[in-house]
Amino acid sequence: MNKAYIFILGGTSTITLSIFLFVLAPRVQIIDVNEKGISAQEPYSEIELKGRQTYMENGCIYCHSQQVRDPSVGADKYFGWGRPSKPSDYIHDEPHLLGTMRTGPDLSNIGSRQPSKDWHHLHFYNPRILVKWSIMPRFSFLYEEISSNESPAENAIRVPGEESQWIIPSQEAEALVAYMLSLRRDRDPEAVQKESKQ
Numbered sequence: 561m562n563k564a565y566i567f568i569l570g571g572t573s574t575i576t577l578s579i580f581l582f583v584l585a586p587r588v589q590i591i592d593v594n595e596k597g598i599s600a601q602e603p604y605s606e607i608e609l610k611g612r613q614t615y616m617e618n619g620c621i622y623c624h625s626q627q628v629r630d631p632s633v634g635a636d637k638y639f640g641w642g643r644p645s646k647p648s649d650y651i652h653d654e655p656h657l658l659g660t661m662r663t664g665p666d667l668s669n670i671g672s673r674q675p676s677k678d679w680h681h682l683h684f685y686n687p688r689i690l691v692k693w694s695i696m697p698r699f700s701f702l703y704e705e706i707s708s709n710e711s712p713a714e715n716a717i718r719v720p721g722e723e724s725q726w727i728i729p730s731q732e733a734e735a736l737v738a739y740m741l742s743l744r745r746d747r748d749p750e751a752v753q754k755e756s757k758q
């Protein structure tokens with residue numbers, strides 16, 4: 561047992577290092593974010609928050625992440641999902657929706673990548689209208705389907721490839737699309753702050 565000191569030294573340094581890496585270092589990063597209070601993600605509006613709720617309720621997180629990895633640890637930079645995520649990107653997120661599964665693409669910058677409302681509505685109504693091979697489920701229950709020769713409502717969208725078929729988005733669908741368009745975490749937080757001050 562004369563080598564007990566190696567065991568004690570090894571154990572103590574492992575614990576000390578772990579505390580430093582997994583408790584203190586993240587804590588310091590969080591303090592930094594809060595003091596600066598700047599984020600590429602502006603505070604969510606009421607409708608965007610409602611859409612965020614719809615996102616949680618419909619299990620979108622089981623197939624979509626909202627975290628872009630640094631080029632040193634993955635190939636994310638080749639997918640067009642924007643710059644690597646920063647802690648400040650999540651300053652308004654409660655709870656955060658980082659996600660761990662990527663059956664579908666990351667959505668960190670979907671608002672910049674796909675800014676068309678109609679695209680999102682048609683895609684939620686039936687992804688295969690726009691992406692033939694898509695395995696994303698339909699969320700058609702968020703839409704009212706109407707057959708008509710003319711547009712039945714101001715916000716009605718014609719279904720391509722179907723004669724006189726229209727969909728009218730529910731409030732939930734409108735909110736979900738507003739949330740999608742608000743996700744623009746490909747911007748530089750400092751530039752966003754300057755913009756909003758002007």
Ligand code: HEC
Pocket residue numbers: 614615618619620621622623624663664665667670673674687688691694695696697699736740
């Ligand atoms: C079973 C897995 C699955 C679920 C659940 C799912 N998606 Fe998807 N999603 C996909 C796949 C796969 C794609 C890529 C094909 C496509 O564009 O349809 C995709 C694509 C997308 C896109 C387009 C991304 C791009 O880069 O063009 C958006 C936006 C999206 N999903 C949002 C959602 C939202 C919001 C929900 C919840 C209401 C949801 N998804 C639920 C699998 C899923």
